[in-house]
Amino acid sequence: MSVILAGLDWLSQTVESTELRLVVTVVALGFLLVVLFTHRNVQRWVTDRSKPLYGDLAAFGLLTGTCLFSLGIVVGVWGQTAELQQQVSDSAIGGEVIARAIVSFILLVATFIIIRFLKRVLDEVFGSATTVTDHQREITHRTTQVVVWSVSLVIVLGVWIDDLGGLLVGAGFLGIVVGMAARQTLGTVLAGFVLMFARPFEIGDWIVVEDEEGIVTDISIVNTRIQSFDGEYIMIPNDVIASSTVTNRSKRGRLRIEIDVGVDYDADVDQAADILEDVLSDLEYALDAPMPQIVSKEFGDSGVVLGARFWIDKPRSQWRWQARTAAINAIKREFDAEGVDIPYPQRELSSRDETDVRIDPTSRAGGGETDVETASSRDGGSKAEPDPEPDPEREPENGNGGGREYRMRHPEDN
Incomplete structure (x- = not known):
């Protein structure tokens, strides 16, 4: 080290004026900047004519050599070699320290080269895989960088510290404390890595969480950020997504739509099913394969419920609602043209065997009161007829054959 510093003294003796020293310093720094901006071109030039590893070595060697050369020129021109040599002597830097510094420098250079090599390998491997997104490639590269640099730093510390076990134990306890204090954040980060590699959905997918x-x-x-159909941006933590049921409606590239259609009990169900199938087959939104399907689902309160099912391509919310609207309008038109009734919600009232309920329809037409009379019997076999002209002074009978008269005013009388 002393020999190298002493060899730079001739620069201060050769360049004596301050103006020349400034010129030499500017030239040295300019040369360093030129190398910093052009070493990529040198690397590509060497890589094209040999191997990528040689290009990395050439670029790194050029940068290292240029930095040392520029530093030596500046120190020698300004006559600071003696001062620097005195600082080295006072700090008692021996051959062992220099050897460790050289080993550390080599390890750092090797780490840099290994990271670039691994990045190149990952790009080649993932470049042929269409299922891996650019986002996943970037995450994989960053994770590889963290792992390699962590191992390299541990090795460098092992070069300078004799008892590295105690340091690792302390770092382990520190990691446990940090992990317990930030378990929610760590859980979210781990869930984020799981989502990135498990790929239950990708950017642009239509999901339900x-x-x-x-x-x-x-x-x-x-x-994970999603944009709702109301135009709102929603931030969902990854741990919530990992622990919830996620529905991806874009995964298969198509979506099935089902419309429930009620058909009157008096109508021909087979005819209604054929009409529905023809309507869905002619619908511009419906795919030809899988074909539309009509199924009988249940006996509803007002009619037979048929399920009209068809598939649409490239699922989108707007596309789905447009398809449903077009299908419902077309079904309504065809049913009206063919005379198939879609029933209104209705209920049928009936009495039990021991009760007779009668409603006088003529009273409603005439705007009078509607008489509703019930009669019950003990044996349930006979029904008592109401009196033609009920006596207002007559008390209702509570016996086995007695009946009670009810009078109900129709809403039109109000």
Whole structure:
């Protein structure tokens, strides 16, 4: 080291004026800047004519050599070699320290080269995989960088520290404390990595998470952002997504739509099913394969419920509602043209065997009161007829064959 510093003294003796020293310093720094901006070109030039590893070595060697050369020129021109040599002597830097510094420098250079090599390998491997997104490639590269640099720093510390075990034990306890204090954040980060590699959905997919529904706009390590159909941006933590049921309506590239259609009990169900199938087959939104399907689902309160099912391509919320609207309008037109009734909600009232309920329809037409009379018997076999002209002074009988008269005013009388 002393020999190298002493060899730079001739620069201060050769360049004596301050103006020349400034010129030499500017030239040295300018040369360093030129190398910093052009070393990539040198690296590509060497890589094209040999191997990528040689290009990395050439670029790193050029940078290192240029930095040392520029530093030596500046120190020698300004006559600071003696001062620097005195500082080295006072600090008692021996051969062992220099050897450790050289080993550390080599390890750092090797780490830099290994990271670049691994990045190149990952790009080649993932470049042929169409299922891996650019976001996943970037996350994989960053994770690889963290792992390699962590191992390298541990090795460098092992070069300078004799008892590295105590330091690692302390770091382990520190990691446990930090993990317990930030377990929620760590859980979210781990869930983010799981989502990125498990890929239950991607950016642009239409998903449903619990009560939230929308289009995925961003996936980070901490949270996932979706845009709802109301134009709102919703941030969902990744740990919530990992522990919830996620419905991806864009995964298969198609979506099934089902419309429940009620058909009157007096109508021909087979004819109604054929009409529905023809309507869905002619619908511009419906796919030809899978074909539309008509199924009988249940006996409803007012009619037979048929399920009209068809598929649409490229699922989108707007596309789905347009398809449903077009299908419902077309079904209504065809049913009206063919005379198939879609029943209104209705209920049928009936009496039990021991009760006779009668409503006088003529009273409603005449605007009078409607008489509703019931008669019950003990044996349930006979029904008592009401009196033609009920006596207002007559008390209702509570016996086995007695009846009670009820009078109900029709709403039109009000």
